[in-house]
Amino acid sequence: MRQFLAVFHTEGTKILNSKMVWITSAAFTIGPLMAAFFMFILKNPDFAETSGLLGAKAQLAGDATWPSYFSLLAQIISIGGVIVFGFITSWVFGREYSDQTVKDLLALPFSRGMIVYAKFSAILITTLCLTIYIFSIGLLLGGVIGLPGWSASVLEHGLFIFFISALLTMALSTPVAFFACYGKGYLAPLGFIIVMVVLAQIIGAIGYGDYFPWAIPALFSGTTGEESPLTLLSLTIILLTSIIGFTGTSAWWKFADHH
Incomplete structure (x- = not known):
């Protein structure tokens, strides 16, 4: 545990x-x-039009309420998170190859598996903190706008x-x-994310x-206009995808021929 x-x-x-x-x-x-700005325009269409924030012929769908705002934030985290969380992961693992520090890690008196577990743990804590930060900012902005429907x-x-x-x-x-790890850098994982x-x-x-694993979070958050229930099949697909990625990464570090 200490190691x-x-x-x-x-x-x-x-x-x-x-x-990074x-x-x-x-x-x-x-x-x-952007979510708060969108809610502000929906809440104040006349002001947005007179101030030039919204064209006279522009029409925006939706209502400026807390439920709609929370739904929009969830959609942002489910779609934008694929890119942002993926970028953080690609940096944590890919930088070791780009900076040529992987050989230094392998020389440490720790098992390769432990290094992988530590990296994934650090990624999890980082993404959780970022998630809490985004939601906190969203709450603050929603309060400043004065959205109705709070409970x-x-x-x-x-x-x-x-x-x-x-x-x-x-x-x-x-x-x-x-x-x-397989691409030994940033290009392969970023291409995979795209x-x-x-x-x-x-x-x-x-x-x-x-x-499809990468579509499930967005559907659950309500990108289609209504929230899609998280079925056992969808949850199983995501868990299997995560386990395969984790196992593949661990196996690469343990058994690949690192130079």
């Missing part, structure tokens, strides 16, 4: 001292800002949908780690999103 904590501390220090996590946090902040039950439901969507999206980051995002949109549009 794991030592490796975990090292990985956490790498993340905190990197520009702060740039990622700043970029992801655009999500709740304890609305907050509870919004929290549930948001964080379950985030956790489902986090689970899909493990295959990204495998491609970062392909999965595109496929999720296409497969979701033709009605088979419940069977």
Whole structure:
């Protein structure tokens, strides 16, 4: 346990001292800002039109309420999280090859499996903190706008949908780690992320999103206009995808011929 904590501390220090996590946090902040801006326009259409924020012929669908706002935040975390969480994962694993520090890790008196576990743990903590940050910013902005429809039950439901969507999206980051190791850098995992995002949109549009892992969180969050129940089959598909990615990454570190 002491060895794991030592490796975990090292990985956490790498993340905190990197520009990546702060740039990622700043970029992801655009999500709740845009959601709040959208709610503000819906809540004040006349002001938005007279001030030039909205064209005279423009029409926006939806209503400016807390339930709609929470749903929009969940959609942002489920779609944007695939890219942001995947980018964090690709950095944590891919930088070792790009910076040629993988040989230094392998020389440490720790098992290769422990290094992988520590990296995934650091990624989980980082993405959880980022998720909490995004939701907190969203709450603050929603309060500033003065959205109607607030209640304890609305907050509870919004929290549930948001964080379950985030956790489902986090689970899909493990295959990204495998491609970062297999491709020995950033290019392969980032390409994989882009392909999965595109496929999720296409497969979701033709009605088979419940069977494609990267489309399931978005459907659950309500991208189709209403929240899609998380079925046992969909949850199993995501868990299997996550386990395959984790197992593949662990096997690569343990058995691949590292030079």
